[in-house]
Amino acid sequence: MKDKIKNEEIETLSTTTKYIILIRSINPNIKMKQFREDLNKIKGFQNVKIWCRTGNVILDLDDTISRKELNEKFIEFLESKKCNMKNPIIKNYTVDEYKTILSFNPFIEKKIKDKSIIFFPMGEKLLTELKFNGAQNDDDNGKDDNGEDNNDEDNEKNEFESKCKLIEGIIFYNGPTSGNPSTIKNFLKLNKITQTGSGYESTHRRYESAKKVLEMAS
Secondary structure (H helix, E strand, C coil): HHHHHHHHHHHCCCEEEEEEEEEECCCCCCCHHHHHHHCCCCCCEEEEEEEECCCCEEEECCCCCCCCCHHHHHHHHHHHCCCCCCCCHHHHHHHHHHHHHHHHCCCCCCCCCCCCEEECCCCCCCCCCCCHHHHHHHHHCEEEECECCHHHHHHHHHHHHHHEEECCCCEEEEECCCCCCCCCCCHHHHHHHHCCCCCCEEEEEEEHHHHHHHHCCC
């Protein structure tokens, strides 16, 4: 009877919470199999899973370890010789937090060619407004060389607002991510807004890939 009570106490003390950790710009030279094995050896990390090579990690964290400590342990590991990453940026999400972000996607139901992208925030600071900044000169008064109304900027603004949405501080984008600069101009604008040093650092994932990560974690 005493042994049974002790076992129950041990089970109570060893509870875990599942987290999804996103890594911004992971070192492409890292071998994923070894990466997973090394993470599993860190005290408090259990059942580590990796999705693709883009910096998606799923693990069970011992509940005696805080989320802050999780970040500290993870960053220390990424900065070690095993990973050789300088000033890595990561963000941990609980499964429910991650699932909620995916549920905000306004482009889920749209049956169009381009695949939607989620910009996952990597810091505590969230965008409150997503502004279109056109390239039109202030001195042209909205006219072209012939004095006619120039609607190019209005068209670009409408395109930006239709492809780029900000919901609860999360940027969602529906459009191409590769091609010539004029084709991916909106994607490039979002990358600039969320670049390192902006205060709104994010890492982007395709919605379909993010769903796969959630399925692995569920």
